[in-house]
Amino acid sequence: MILKELLTQIARLFLALVLGNLIGLATFAFYSSVVFAMEIWKLEVPGNFVSLEDISYSPTLAIFMFGGSILAGFIFNMLEGPRSHGPADLMVSIRREELPNLKGGFLTSLLTIVSVSSGSSVGMFGPIIHFGGCIAASLEKFFKLLSRGVILAAGGAAGIAALFSAPIAACIFAHEMLLRRFRSTESAPVVMAALGGYFGAVMVLGDDRRFLSVMGDPPPLDPTSLCFAIIVGILSGLLSSLYIYLIGSGPVWAKSTKVHPILRPLIPASFLYLISPFFPQLIGPGMLSVNMALAGEFTFYLLIVLAFLKVFATAFCRSFGFHGGILLPAVFFGAMLGSAFDVALGNGGHLYAILGAAACTGSAIGAPIAAVVILFEMSGDYRFVILALVSVSLSCQISRTLIGRSTWDRGLFLRGISLEDENSQQAKLKKIIRDQKDKKKS
The missing domain is CATH 1.10.3080.10 (Clc chloride channel)
Structure with missing residues (x-):
């Protein structure tokens, strides 16, 4: 037996x-x-805004x-x-x-x-x-x-x-x-x-694939770097909440346009092609741009613009049937946000970009531990784990409170489906009962 x-x-x-x-x-x-x-x-991906003289469209x-x-x-x-x-x-x-x-x-x-x-x-x-x-x-x-x-x-x-x-x-x-x-x-x-x-x-x-190229040493574990990691986590949580909201609500807006489904992908495609000479970083998943951000090759204002444009571009594409995943875009705008933070500090480092990427990814997929591990397996560098956990934890808690556990949970919620486990439901029930008892006492 x-x-x-x-x-x-x-x-x-x-x-x-x-x-x-x-x-x-x-x-x-x-x-x-x-x-x-x-x-x-x-x-070709430039590190700064493209001048009008250099504008050219790719046939x-x-x-x-x-x-x-x-x-x-x-x-x-x-x-x-x-x-x-x-x-x-x-x-x-x-x-x-x-x-x-x-x-x-x-x-x-x-x-x-x-x-x-x-x-x-x-x-x-x-x-x-x-x-x-x-x-x-x-x-x-x-x-x-x-x-x-x-x-x-x-x-x-x-x-x-x-x-x-x-x-x-x-x-x-x-x-x-x-x-x-x-x-x-x-x-x-x-x-x-x-x-x-x-x-x-x-x-x-082969076994030598690395999607992310992390350069330099991690910031020291001191009160200053901890405070910066906290700020990165808060900003990442807010930006990720916007991302999750747009991803979830976008399909409803797309349907309200009454555009035939066959023609819907043409709309984001036209928009992307129109801006492609100005922001080639937004075309495709954008991992080359992420690595350029990690290497500190983008200017501050371009990083800010790219972070927000990626949020809207991805939501726009998915909503109109030009379909794809949500993790790599989260890595993208998280890296841009963190890299802008690096540039603003002006210390010559480009290391908070990886914290921003991890934090936004954790919020988008609703799996903070997996988000940290996957980014460091993608880069082969685990030296940033401690500070990344700080940023990811804050970001996930903020986005979960504001909009829901993940992009996928948000989509299910809008479809009237909940995947809350029994423990979560019991915890909410106990909180309701406790609040009612407190009201009676007062």
């Missing part, structure tokens, strides 16, 4: 590893197709952006609603122990590939999570030793680990946001799937 149970558990881990490998290879195909397209229309970008937006419109119109799918739908499926809408999920993945390849000002994090979950769901019959919730969470974790070379953060995120619980029986399969996804991507992409 014990031997049978042991063999069953080993088989579960092996199956999770295989599942992760398959999703890692699929993620490679997803990522490679996007990078290939972006390399064709890649724009290659025009072909990709307008052609891609038309194709995106047709795909978007094929979705029910039409509404794009994402991690929020995966969370609901995990909570309800049901399969996600596979047709909607894979159509959204295709929509993301087309949109990001065409220069939409969005990311790939959320779509990859949902893509991995949908692949896992479609293969469920081959992995019956794993529960449905674990299969879906493992699929999402494998996608994150493969794309961002961040297996540790992938495991934490799967528990912190997807499963929203930590159970010993679920942790091991999720870990193995994340490692499988990571190994699958490493086999074809």
Whole structure:
């Protein structure tokens, strides 16, 4: 009996590893197709505002952006609603122990590939999570030793680990946001799937990928740097709250315009192309610009403008069907905000940019611990963790109080769906009862 149970558990881990490998290879195909397209229309990114004499429009970008937006419109119109799918739908499926809408999920993945390849000002994090979950769901019959919730969470974790070379953060995120619980029986399969996804991507992409390039030494752990980290956290929380609000409310505004779904992506595409010579940093996910901000290559006023423009550009694109993820844009405007703080200090450092990126990311995805870990796995530099935790904690608390736990939770709330766990509900009930007792006493 014990031997049978042991063999069953080993088989579960092996199956999770295989599942992760398959999703890692699929993620490679997803990522490679996007990078290939972006390399064709890649724009030069200046460190200051562009003068009128240097304004020029890229015909290659025009072909990709307008052609891609038309194709995106047709795909978007094929979705029910039409509404794009994402991690929020995966969370609901995990909570309800049901399969996600596979047709909607894979159509959204295709929509993301087309949109990001065409220069939409969005990311790939959320779509990859949902893509991995949908692949896992479609293969469920081959992995019956794993529960449905674990299969879906493992699929999402494998996608994150493969794309961002961040297996540790992938495991934490799967528990912190997807499963929203930590159970010993679920942790091991999720870990193995994340490692499988990571190994699958490493086999074809190599293990030297770093999305972020952090330069210099971290600020000293003294009262001054702690105060600065607190200020960065507060500002990040406020800016992230605006971001979450716009992302959640945007689709409602887009529908109210009565523009046909097929034509909607053309609107943000036209806007992005119009401003592309002035702000090429906003075209695509913008990781090159993030690294330039970390290196201190942008001027103060440009950083401020880029931070706010990215918030509006991403919300605009997603609202009108030019779909993509929300994490990389949060990294972008967080890095711009933190880098502006560095420039304002005038000490020659460019180190609070990483704190701003971590803080805004934590607020956007509602997973503060995973946000810190994923950014430092993406950069390979863990020396900023202590101060980053300060900024992230403040930012997440502010945005959670003002607007909700995450961008995805906000979207579900507007759809009338709540993923609050029983402990949270019980805590609120106890607070209500306690407040009523206090009123009676007074």
